[in-house]
Amino acid sequence: MSGCPFGGQPPVDSPTGSAAAPDTPSDGGMPSSGGGTRRLSRRGLLGLAGVGGAGAVAGIATGLLGHDALATAAAPPADNGSVIPFFGDRQAGITTAAQDRLHMAAFDVTTEDRAALIQLLKDWTAAADAMTAGRTTGATGAVDGPYDAPPEDTGEALDLDAGRLTLTFGFGASLFEKDGKARFGLAGRRPDALIDLPHFPGDALEPNRTGGDIVVQACADDPQVAVHAIRNLARIGFGKARVRWSQLGFGRTSSTSRAQQTPRNLFGFKDGTNNLKAEDAALLDGHVWAGAGTRAGEAWMAGGSYLVARRIRMHIEIWDRTSLREQEGLIGRTKGEGAPLSGGKEFTAPDFAVKGNDGEPLIGMDSHLRLAHADQNEGVRMLRRGYNYTDGSDGLGHLDAGLFLIAFVKDPRTHYVPMQMTMAKQDVLALEYLKHTGSGLFAVPPGTRQGGFIGEGLFA
Amino acid sequence: MSGCPFGGQPPVDSPTGSAAAPDTPSDGGMPSSGGGTRRLSRRGLLGLAGVGGAGAVAGIATGLLGHDALATAAAPPADNGSVIPFFGDRQAGITTAAQDRLHMAAFDVTTEDRAALIQLLKDWTAAADAMTAGRTTGATGAVDGPYDAPPEDTGEALDLDAGRLTLTFGFGASLFEKDGKARFGLAGRRPDALIDLPHFPGDALEPNRTGGDIVVQACADDPQVAVHAIRNLARIGFGKARVRWSQLGFGRTSSTSRAQQTPRNLFGFKDGTNNLKAEDAALLDGHVWAGAGTRAGEAWMAGGSYLVARRIRMHIEIWDRTSLREQEGLIGRTKGEGAPLSGGKEFTAPDFAVKGNDGEPLIGMDSHLRLAHADQNEGVRMLRRGYNYTDGSDGLGHLDAGLFLIAFVKDPRTHYVPMQMTMAKQDVLALEYLKHTGSGLFAVPPGTRQGGFIGEGLFA
Numbered sequence: 001m002s003g004c005p006f007g008g009q010p011p012v013d014s015p016t017g018s019a020a021a022p023d024t025p026s027d028g029g030m031p032s033s034g035g036g037t038r039r040l041s042r043r044g045l046l047g048l049a050g051v052g053g054a055g056a057v058a059g060i061a062t063g064l065l066g067h068d069a070l071a072t073a074a075a076p077p078a079d080n081g082s083v084i085p086f087f088g089d090r091q092a093g094i095t096t097a098a099q100d101r102l103h104m105a106a107f108d109v110t111t112e113d114r115a116a117l118i119q120l121l122k123d124w125t126a127a128a129d130a131m132t133a134g135r136t137t138g139a140t141g142a143v144d145g146p147y148d149a150p151p152e153d154t155g156e157a158l159d160l161d162a163g164r165l166t167l168t169f170g171f172g173a174s175l176f177e178k179d180g181k182a183r184f185g186l187a188g189r190r191p192d193a194l195i196d197l198p199h200f201p202g203d204a205l206e207p208n209r210t211g212g213d214i215v216v217q218a219c220a221d222d223p224q225v226a227v228h229a230i231r232n233l234a235r236i237g238f239g240k241a242r243v244r245w246s247q248l249g250f251g252r253t254s255s256t257s258r259a260q261q262t263p264r265n266l267f268g269f270k271d272g273t274n275n276l277k278a279e280d281a282a283l284l285d286g287h288v289w290a291g292a293g294t295r296a297g298e299a300w301m302a303g304g305s306y307l308v309a310r311r312i313r314m315h316i317e318i319w320d321r322t323s324l325r326e327q328e329g330l331i332g333r334t335k336g337e338g339a340p341l342s343g344g345k346e347f348t349a350p351d352f353a354v355k356g357n358d359g360e361p362l363i364g365m366d367s368h369l370r371l372a373h374a375d376q377n378e379g380v381r382m383l384r385r386g387y388n389y390t391d392g393s394d395g396l397g398h399l400d401a402g403l404f405l406i407a408f409v410k411d412p413r414t415h416y417v418p419m420q421m422t423m424a425k426q427d428v429l430a431l432e433y434l435k436h437t438g439s440g441l442f443a444v445p446p447g448t449r450q451g452g453f454i455g456e457g458l459f460a
Numbered sequence: 461m462s463g464c465p466f467g468g469q470p471p472v473d474s475p476t477g478s479a480a481a482p483d484t485p486s487d488g489g490m491p492s493s494g495g496g497t498r499r500l501s502r503r504g505l506l507g508l509a510g511v512g513g514a515g516a517v518a519g520i521a522t523g524l525l526g527h528d529a530l531a532t533a534a535a536p537p538a539d540n541g542s543v544i545p546f547f548g549d550r551q552a553g554i555t556t557a558a559q560d561r562l563h564m565a566a567f568d569v570t571t572e573d574r575a576a577l578i579q580l581l582k583d584w585t586a587a588a589d590a591m592t593a594g595r596t597t598g599a600t601g602a603v604d605g606p607y608d609a610p611p612e613d614t615g616e617a618l619d620l621d622a623g624r625l626t627l628t629f630g631f632g633a634s635l636f637e638k639d640g641k642a643r644f645g646l647a648g649r650r651p652d653a654l655i656d657l658p659h660f661p662g663d664a665l666e667p668n669r670t671g672g673d674i675v676v677q678a679c680a681d682d683p684q685v686a687v688h689a690i691r692n693l694a695r696i697g698f699g700k701a702r703v704r705w706s707q708l709g710f711g712r713t714s715s716t717s718r719a720q721q722t723p724r725n726l727f728g729f730k731d732g733t734n735n736l737k738a739e740d741a742a743l744l745d746g747h748v749w750a751g752a753g754t755r756a757g758e759a760w761m762a763g764g765s766y767l768v769a770r771r772i773r774m775h776i777e778i779w780d781r782t783s784l785r786e787q788e789g790l791i792g793r794t795k796g797e798g799a800p801l802s803g804g805k806e807f808t809a810p811d812f813a814v815k816g817n818d819g820e821p822l823i824g825m826d827s828h829l830r831l832a833h834a835d836q837n838e839g840v841r842m843l844r845r846g847y848n849y850t851d852g853s854d855g856l857g858h859l860d861a862g863l864f865l866i867a868f869v870k871d872p873r874t875h876y877v878p879m880q881m882t883m884a885k886q887d888v889l890a891l892e893y894l895k896h897t898g899s900g901l902f903a904v905p906p907g908t909r910q911g912g913f914i915g916e917g918l919f920a
Contacts, residue, residue, distance in 0.1 A: 147785045148783050150782055151728070151780075151784050156726055156727075156848070158728070159724065208853070224724075227848070230859070231726075231861070235777070235780045243858060244853065246853045247852060248708070251687075266614075268613075269615070320614055322610055324610070335600065390563065397702030399690070399703055399706055401691070
């Protein structure tokens with residue numbers, strides 16, 4: 001693989017000529033590894049491509065590095081505001097101001113070897129650190145790689161910046177046990193909160209949109225960056241993990257920061273007005289961040305969270321033939337401003353007691369706003385981070401469109417299941433206009449630091 | 461539907477209060493229609509929402525207007541650079557600098573009534589004019605509409621600008637005849653160039669991704685704008701047309717202007733370097749714009765074009781295990797710079813004669829660059845306007861991802877079929893890494909002017 005890999009390259013004026021450029025400085029304090037090996041940032045590559053014509057082909061011997069080595073060898077990217085660091089006490093992509101686009105994938109781990117799984121998580125950690133920083137996952141070959149091996153980055157994001165990419169990892173119950181038997185030596189490590197979700201009335205879950213051993217949420221402002229990230233994680237996982245399901249979301253339906261405008265879902269209504277925000281530190285502690293649990297075996301989840309994913313098909317064609325009066329009544333808010341029907345503006349607190357001339361509550365008893373509100377759910381809140389989706393048509397003349405709900409909660413037993421059970425039974429919106437076609441619940445471990453790997457506490 | 465539609469509205473401080481704001485000025489020279497009826501631009505609505513709290517609810521009697529009336533009643537939007545006019549000699553969305561996102565849908569017309577089809581095209585014309593200008597397709601109800609009727613715009617783009625939306629319409633062969641019988645009195649009007657595409661070797665076309673009576677290409681820089689546009693055309697078409705297939709494209713794979721950077725496809729290579737550009741007026745006349753044909757019945761296509769749509773699944777997992785040498789050899793270009801393997805930079809003309817040390821051409825005989833190049837195809841060119849797509853997973857552990865090819869050509873008999881037949885038989889890239897799963901060919905009529913409707917020449 002090393003040797004003289006450029007033998008078959010075009011003879012003149014090639015971009016590989018830029019390989020003669022000096023090494024990009026290595027990360028602060030981390031030694032650059034591999035003699036003559038360089039790992040260019042995607043942005044660095046662009047810069048070099050511009051001067052590529054000046055160099056002749058240099059036969060640099062470049063070996064394939066394991067992915068563990070990539071993070072340390074990578075150049076620090078210039079931060080133009082597009083970089084959200086991967087490493088930290090908590091995983092990014094939860095309270096991060098919601099990016100515009102989503103690509104989420106659930107993987108099934110196909111190896112049963114504990115060491116292989118740990119190596120996969122290490123490799124994914126290194127790749128996630130690189131991609132969120134706007135770097136490639138390895139030698140692309142385009143500039144710095146061997147010629148007779150597959151590129152270590154697929155390349156479609158080469159000209160793009162980091163795009164505020166975040167990659168958030170979670171573990172499904174099936175990673176811990178299958179058919180009643182523990183996997184990967186993880187007996188006793190499955191957190192009690194990582195339940196098997198009950199069947200909710202009206203659920204129409206499709207097996208190939210449900211479950212999965214490991215989920216990865218890729219959010220970015222550029223969809224090509226998010227797709228590139230999932231695709232390269234899948235590439236790195238060849239032989240160890242396979243894509244079980246994947247979902248693109250084209251538009252965010254939640255704000256997770258007060259600096260963001262509330263977006264609209266495909267019902268045409270503002271969504272997530274009451275969402276928890278990054279600024280609500282105390283509420284996040286109370287409703288989003290998981291504790292250490294009650295058993296030693298689940299203490300690794302302290303500082304993590306639980307991710308609920310629900311693919312919710314909307315019957316938009318029926319909705320679109322529904323009067324504004326009924327639409328607003330079902331939601332409990334006005335369509336334009338998003339104000340509660342009890343009056344005020346978008347962020348006015350709803351008054352569930354106030355009644356209209358007909359003696360009925362202005363915010364109906366079976367409106368979504370009432371049924372979903374913390375006041376009606378023992379005070380529980382969630383951090384929602386969902387996306388609008390459109391996946392072609394359903395073969396029956398309709399768009400296959402809806403909401404891909406993502407929610408982060410402290411404990412799904414208290415913070416998701418009771419509310420969803422209420423919704424599924426009483427919410428006219430859910431009963432008549434929604435169909436849940438996919439589902440997943442994942443334990444999202446806390447973050448990790450340079451030198452660690454995602455989920456390491458689980459294997460400690 | 462009129463009368464006092466706001467009887468059930470919240471009593472105070474509602475955004476409907478903004479209905480008391482003065483009428484937005486009407487379009488230059490066009491009289492505002494409907495007493496008290498206003499059609500707010502989406503941006504106008506936003507502005508009003510900001511002062512909504514100041515007004516009390518005004519019980520404005522607002523009737524439902526037919527969609528024909530909307531365009532004339534609509535306010536002219538402020539142009540912040542996001543508006544590409546719908547009306548013109550040619551349809552927008554062909555030489556328009558390619559926007560970042562796509563939502564394309566093919567509709568089957570379910571009525572057999574000629575007048576109903578014409579009315580549908582008139583309604584779609586009015587809606588397209590409104591949406592491309594950043595306006596709603598009618599009363600949203602949110603501010604200006606009746607309360608006991610469905611909103612005339614679904615609302616999810618209310619807070620967004622026009623997003624450089626273009627809507628491009630085309631007619632499939634099945635609009636003209638079905639089972640050998642003419643439809644809609646269109647006997648003799650099907651252009652000779654609107655052939656039934658032949659079966660190409662390796663085609664694996666899925667019926668529910670293929671064909672259709674009418675296609676609409678929605679391109680925009682914001683995917684929510686493109687999705688909103690298709691969804692509202694589907695809404696307007698209720699009872700007359702149904703969605704046959706729909707395709708989201710998340711990232712453009714072509715430039716159609718010299719001002720644009722060449723994007724990358726999911727092979728990680730720059731795509732469309734040699735694409736025809738808006739600046740190539742003479743080449744566009746020769747290769748993209750249709751003439752009047754040879755029969756009077758097809759003269760309505762003069763100034764139009766033919767749209768080829770091909771959903772091309774890429775076997776990216778196999779590609780990702782292919783060496784850089786083979787990848788570049790198959791494409792005929794370098795991966796980083798996109799230069800032809802004969803040397804130079806991205807836009808250097810390929811030299812198909814130059815050979816390497818081994819005596820073989822540097823640009824291989826079966827490379828995609830060679831086989832697709834005009835020099836190898838009797839000089840024909842096309843204007844490509846395709847998009848990367850990812851539609852979840854295939855149920856076999858892989859992403860369902862690839863290229864949604866869109867090409868505009870003067871005549872598919874000379875400008876598409878021969879080249880695609882060559883590709884399907886000889887191009888190793890096509891043979892080993894691509895699978896065509898959807899297909900469509902559509903006659904794209906010339907543009908229309910205010911007061912006309914799209915495709916009117918067909919019905920003259």
